[in-house]
Amino acid sequence: MRRSIIVLKYSEDNRYTLVYLSSILESYVASRRGVDYVVSRDPLSTVVRAVESYDRVIVMYSLMTPQIFSLIEELKGLRQIKLKYGDRVMLIAGGPHAAGDPRGTVCRLGFDIAVMREGELTLPKLLDEIVYGDLSQELEKVPNVAYRDSTGRVRETWFSVWREPHGSGPYSCRLNMSAPVEIMRGCSFACKYCQTPRIYRFRVRYRSICQVATQCRALYRRGVRTIRFLAPNGFGYGSPDGRTPAVDKIEKLLRTTYEYCERNVKLVLGAFPSEVRPDFVTRQVLEVVSKYVDNRRLAIGAQSGSDRLLRLIGRGHDSHCVYEAVDLAIEHGFTPVVDFIFGLPGETERDVEDTVKMMRELARRGCIIRGHTFMPLPGTPFEREPPGKIHPRYLEALREIAELGRLEGYWREQEDIARKIHEYITSSSLVV
Numbered sequence: 001m002r003r004s005i006i007v008l009k010y011s012e013d014n015r016y017t018l019v020y021l022s023s024i025l026e027s028y029v030a031s032r033r034g035v036d037y038v039v040s041r042d043p044l045s046t047v048v049r050a051v052e053s054y055d056r057v058i059v060m061y062s063l064m065t066p067q068i069f070s071l072i073e074e075l076k077g078l079r080q081i082k083l084k085y086g087d088r089v090m091l092i093a094g095g096p097h098a099a100g101d102p103r104g105t106v107c108r109l110g111f112d113i114a115v116m117r118e119g120e121l122t123l124p125k126l127l128d129e130i131v132y133g134d135l136s137q138e139l140e141k142v143p144n145v146a147y148r149d150s151t152g153r154v155r156e157t158w159f160s161v162w163r164e165p166h167g168s169g170p171y172s173c174r175l176n177m178s179a180p181v182e183i184m185r186g187c188s189f190a191c192k193y194c195q196t197p198r199i200y201r202f203r204v205r206y207r208s209i210c211q212v213a214t215q216c217r218a219l220y221r222r223g224v225r226t227i228r229f230l231a232p233n234g235f236g237y238g239s240p241d242g243r244t245p246a247v248d249k250i251e252k253l254l255r256t257t258y259e260y261c262e263r264n265v266k267l268v269l270g271a272f273p274s275e276v277r278p279d280f281v282t283r284q285v286l287e288v289v290s291k292y293v294d295n296r297r298l299a300i301g302a303q304s305g306s307d308r309l310l311r312l313i314g315r316g317h318d319s320h321c322v323y324e325a326v327d328l329a330i331e332h333g334f335t336p337v338v339d340f341i342f343g344l345p346g347e348t349e350r351d352v353e354d355t356v357k358m359m360r361e362l363a364r365r366g367c368i369i370r371g372h373t374f375m376p377l378p379g380t381p382f383e384r385e386p387p388g389k390i391h392p393r394y395l396e397a398l399r400e401i402a403e404l405g406r407l408e409g410y411w412r413e414q415e416d417i418a419r420k421i422h423e424y425i426t427s428s429s430l431v432v
């Protein structure tokens with residue numbers, strides 16, 4: 001019998017995604033013969049050893065765009081091994097970068113296959129093709145992938161997603177790790193800097209309350225006592241159109257989970273690693289949420305204090321909405337942690353002044369300001385825009401806010417990464 005091994009690249013930066021990915025791979029290998037699976041921080045060394053013992057080695061990465069620059073040398077090494085062993089070594093990438101730039105993932109980063117979405121649905125089919133199929137055939141039976149066809153052209157297969165995400169979970173035996181519980185996938189808003197809605201073509205889907213509560217109970221039985229919910233918009237759960245809060249669904253989700261976990265867990269909704277849109281921070285939502293959740297911080301996405309810029313970037317709310325959300329959150333006992341993005345495309349001196357004014361005012365009201373620098377991510381309408389630069393007026397305001405102890409964020413590091421992303425996107429040279 002031919003033997004294959006899957007090597008999953010581990011990195012601390014996307015450990016939560018890797019928990020879900022690993023749970024898919026663990027189920028896959030448990031139901032197939034002749035396939036082993038390992039997780040490796042150093043896939044290069046693992047692959048060098050594995051090609052001695054296995055007929056096929058499948059190396060998998062989950063990529064976020066800011067990560068690719070630290071992986072170039074490793075990917076070059078894997079490409080060299082690939083040149084020597086041909087299709088005995090297959091390189092697969094998924095994650096937001098592969099979804100946003102499938103062609104570049106294949107042509108420039110040297111992967112054989114980019115998985116663009118819905119790993120639970122795509123990976124078992126793709127791995128079956130690689131492990132048991134005939135790789136001289138096209139991968140056209142596998143949805144959601146990009147690859148080079150026999151003529152060398154990059155082909156993208158059809159879009160396919162489930163009505164409700166399932167088939168992966170927030171716990172990996174192999175990693176011995178748990179992750180926040182995903183309750184929602186995709187987004188129906190269209191902020192021009194964001195990859196999330198575009199990966200799933202603006203569809204928003206929710207895991208069912210029963211599925212979420214069952215996963216939480218499984219975590220609880222493993223000893224987890226703080227359960228964090230993961231969503232692009234934490235208060236968006238269950239919204240039929242994804243654009244207005246569904247208070248009854250949020251309440252049912254929280255109550256059911258709490259009861260499934262014997263009323264003995266701390267629930268975290270709307271805080272790291274999720275945030276909430278300000279237009280979803282209503283009195284009704286807060287009254288329900290504050291009955292169940294343990295977090296005192298609420299992460300609210302403002303992004304800019306300028307109404308003109310908020311319109312330009314497609315946020316779908318104005319600055320007044322941010323002030324209202326913050327006041328309501330404080331009234332309900334939360335500390336708002338408010339996100340801002342500096343150097344957005346089209347930002348004028350006037351926009352900077354409006355944002356500085358809002359940040360100072362929010363800090364004065366008791367908020368924490370969390371700063372980000374605009375990064376031109378592939379697959380977004382802003383992908384070819386110049387990288388964000390931090391205006392001196394922001395630096396001045398940030399210094400004052402830092403003195404109040406009300407500042408967080410990695411905007412300095414992101415300024416450097418944004419420049420590298422821009423260089424990568426606007427050049428067409430081979431990287432690997």
Ligand code: SF4
Pocket residue numbers: 187188189190191194195196197232233277
């Ligand atoms: S609301 Fe959030 S997830 Fe949705 S498009 Fe805007 S930034 Fe992205």
